[in-house]
Amino acid sequence: MNVMMLLEMASQGFGDRVAFTNGDDSLTYQELFDAAGAAAAEIKKSGCDYVAMLDVSSLAMPVALFASAWAGVPYVPINYRLTGHEIKGLLARVEPCMLITESDRAKDFSGHDEVSVCTRDDFLATARNGDPLQEPWSMEQEDTGVLLFTSGTTGAPKAAVLRQKHLVSYILGSVEFMSAGEDDAALGCVPPYHIAGISAVISSVYSGRRMVQLPNFDAADWIALVNEEKITNAFVVPTMLARIVEAVADDPGMEMPSLKALAYGGGKMPLSVIERAMQLFPNADFTNAYGLTETSSTIAVLGPQDHRDAAASKDEAVRRRLVSVGRPLPGVEVEIRDEEGKPLPAGSRGEIYVRGEQVSGEYVGRGSLLDSAGWFPTRDAGSIDEEGFLFLEGRADDVIVRGGENMSPGEIEDLLLEHDAVADVAVVGVADEQWGEAVAAAIVLKDGHTGDIPALQAWVRDRMRSSRVPQLIEFWNELPYNETGKLLRREVKARLGS
Amino acid sequence: MAELKAGTRMKSAVCATEVMVIAAPAGSLDITCGGAAMVGSAEEAGGGSVDAAFAEGTLLGKRYVNQAGDLELLCVKPGDGSLALDGETLVLKEAKALPSSD
Structure with missing residues (x-):
C-alpha cells in the first residue's frame, strides 16, 4: 500500500x-x-x-x-x-x-x-x-x-x-x-x-x-x-x-x-x-x-x-450529544476501560481504547503501544452512552485525585460553564497538604460580570458532591491554548499551583 | 495465485484492470479477471483476450467482493474484464455514506 x-x-x-x-x-x-x-x-x-x-x-x-x-x-x-x-x-x-x-x-x-x-x-x-x-x-x-x-x-x-x-x-x-x-x-x-x-x-x-x-x-x-x-x-x-x-x-x-x-x-x-x-x-x-x-x-x-437530532431534542440525554464526538467510523472499535484495563459498561468514565487498521500507536524509539489484541490506550478519558455516543472528558492524566477520590476536571468544567458569569474555565488539581490534591479553577468571566467566588462554589456544591467544589478560584483574562485549540492544562496547573 | 495479503497489487493478464487487495481469506486463491488468472503487478502478462463470460468490466475506485464477503478488491486501474474468485463473479460493494470529516 x-x-x-x-x-x-x-x-x-x-x-x-x-x-x-x-x-x-x-x-x-x-x-x-x-x-x-x-x-x-x-x-x-x-x-x-x-x-x-x-x-x-x-x-x-x-x-x-x-x-x-x-x-x-x-x-x-x-x-x-x-x-x-x-x-x-x-x-x-x-x-x-x-x-x-x-x-x-x-x-x-x-x-x-x-x-x-x-x-x-x-x-x-x-x-x-x-x-x-x-x-x-x-x-x-x-x-x-x-x-x-x-x-x-x-x-x-x-x-x-x-x-x-x-x-x-x-x-x-x-x-x-x-x-x-x-x-x-x-x-x-x-x-x-x-x-x-x-x-x-x-x-x-x-x-x-x-x-x-x-x-x-x-x-x-x-x-x-x-x-x-x-x-x-x-x-x-x-x-x-x-x-x-x-x-x-x-x-x-x-x-x-x-x-x-x-x-x-x-x-x-x-x-x-x-x-x-x-x-x-x-x-x-x-x-x-x-x-x-x-x-x-x-x-x-x-x-x-x-x-x-440533538439540537431539536427536549431529552437532556439526547441534547447532551451535541458535545459528544459521535460514534466510531466503520472498521474502528472504541472501548472505555478502567485503570486495570477492564472494559467498563455504558455511562462509566474511564480511558478510551481504540482498535482498527488505521491505528498506529507507535513512536520512534518506544515501539508500538498496542496491546496483543491491537488496542491502543489513547490516554484520553471518556465515556460512551447507551446509544454508543462517545464523550470526551479530558486526558486520563488530568484526573484529580483528592483524598483518594478520582474526579474528572471535565465534569466540573461543564457545570461551571453553565453558570451565567462563566465564559471559559479550566479545572485542575493542585498540590494540597491535607487532600493530596485540591480542586482549583481558572475562570474567564463573560463581559459585564464580576467574579463572585462564594457564588460559584455554591453553584457547584448545589449540583455535585462537595468534594468537587473548587477550593481555589482565580479569574483570568484568558486561558492558555495552543494554536489548534488544545487547552494547555499543564500551564494552568503551574500557574494555579504557584 | 499464492496466498494474498492486504496491500498486494495485481493486474489482469488480458485487460487493463489492476486491483489492490483490501481483504482476502487465507489459503491459495484462484482470482481471475476477464477469465484469466491475475498476475503480480510487476510480472509480464501472458496475453490473450477477455472471455465473453467475464466481460462486464471494472470501474476505477470501486470495490469488488465475493458472496462470502471475505475477499475485497479495490480497482486501481479500470479495464474490460470482470473479476472472479473460483469462477464466481465478484460484485460491486455499495458505497457507504459518511460525512466528510476533514
Whole structure:
C-alpha cells in the first residue's frame, strides 16, 4: 500500500480537475502526480533519509507529501511556530534530511551537512519542470509514510510513526473515491504539521475535492475566501469556529451561501459556540471529528443528522450529544476501560481504547503501544452512552485525585460553564497538604460580570458532591491554548499551583 | 495465485484492470479477471483476450467482493474484464455514506 496509489487513481480518474489552489496558483491532479514524480527523483538524488517540511500550507506541501511516499522516505512536518532552538532539536532527530522551508528561514539552516535546505519556491519549480523518478513506488505496507511530532502538551515531543498501511486504511475506510462533485471545494486552514492537515490533503485527493489553502487563519479572510472560491466544505478547530461565529454575529448581513458542510475537531468545542454556529448557518451540515495523531486522524464522528437530532431534542440525554464526538467510523472499535484495563459498561468514565487498521500507536524509539489484541490506550478519558455516543472528558492524566477520590476536571468544567458569569474555565488539581490534591479553577468571566467566588462554589456544591467544589478560584483574562485549540492544562496547573 | 495479503497489487493478464487487495481469506486463491488468472503487478502478462463470460468490466475506485464477503478488491486501474474468485463473479460493494470529516 502507498498513498501514491491513491494519487495515481485520482490522476487517472479526473486528472484535469484542479486539486489544490493557493492564491492565484493551482495544481491539477495530473500536475500534482507529475510534480510528485519529479520531486521524488530529487529526493532520491539528495540521498536523504527524511523529507522535513517547515512551512505554512503551500502547493509544495502536497507535492512533498506524495513525493516522499514515491521515494520511500518518511515525510516529517515541523511546527513552524516553535522556537529556533526547538526546531533544530527536532531536525537533529531526522538527519540526514531534505528541509523544505520558506526563503526567509532557509539561511538559518545553511552550512549544515546533514540538512540540505530547499526553499519552497525552488522545490516547487524543480518539481514542476523535472523528469519523474523511473522506479515505481514501493507497495510495502510497513513503509513509514509520515513521522509526526506530537504537540507535547505534557513533555518533550514524541515522534509518532504512521506507516503507509495506516494512512491508506484511513482513507479507504472513510472516503469514497471520486465522491466529490466537480464544483465542490474545501477550505484548508489547519496547520500542515497537524494530523488533520495531512489527512485532509489525502482525503481531498481521493474524493476529488479541490482544496483551497489558507496559510494563516484569520476569521475575516476565511469568510472572504469562502465566498470568493465558493467553498462547499471546511474543517476548523474550535477556536477558529468561535472566531468565525463572532465575526458573522457582528455582521448580520454576512452570508456564505456556498458552504454546505462544516467539520470541526482538534479540541473541545464549547456548547455555546456550536449552538450559535448552527443558528448562524442553518443550511450547513455540521460534523464533529475526533481523532489523534496516533490514529491517522478521525476515529469517531458526530454527523449532521446527529447534530440536528440533538439540537431539536427536549431529552437532556439526547441534547447532551451535541458535545459528544459521535460514534466510531466503520472498521474502528472504541472501548472505555478502567485503570486495570477492564472494559467498563455504558455511562462509566474511564480511558478510551481504540482498535482498527488505521491505528498506529507507535513512536520512534518506544515501539508500538498496542496491546496483543491491537488496542491502543489513547490516554484520553471518556465515556460512551447507551446509544454508543462517545464523550470526551479530558486526558486520563488530568484526573484529580483528592483524598483518594478520582474526579474528572471535565465534569466540573461543564457545570461551571453553565453558570451565567462563566465564559471559559479550566479545572485542575493542585498540590494540597491535607487532600493530596485540591480542586482549583481558572475562570474567564463573560463581559459585564464580576467574579463572585462564594457564588460559584455554591453553584457547584448545589449540583455535585462537595468534594468537587473548587477550593481555589482565580479569574483570568484568558486561558492558555495552543494554536489548534488544545487547552494547555499543564500551564494552568503551574500557574494555579504557584 | 499464492496466498494474498492486504496491500498486494495485481493486474489482469488480458485487460487493463489492476486491483489492490483490501481483504482476502487465507489459503491459495484462484482470482481471475476477464477469465484469466491475475498476475503480480510487476510480472509480464501472458496475453490473450477477455472471455465473453467475464466481460462486464471494472470501474476505477470501486470495490469488488465475493458472496462470502471475505475477499475485497479495490480497482486501481479500470479495464474490460470482470473479476472472479473460483469462477464466481465478484460484485460491486455499495458505497457507504459518511460525512466528510476533514
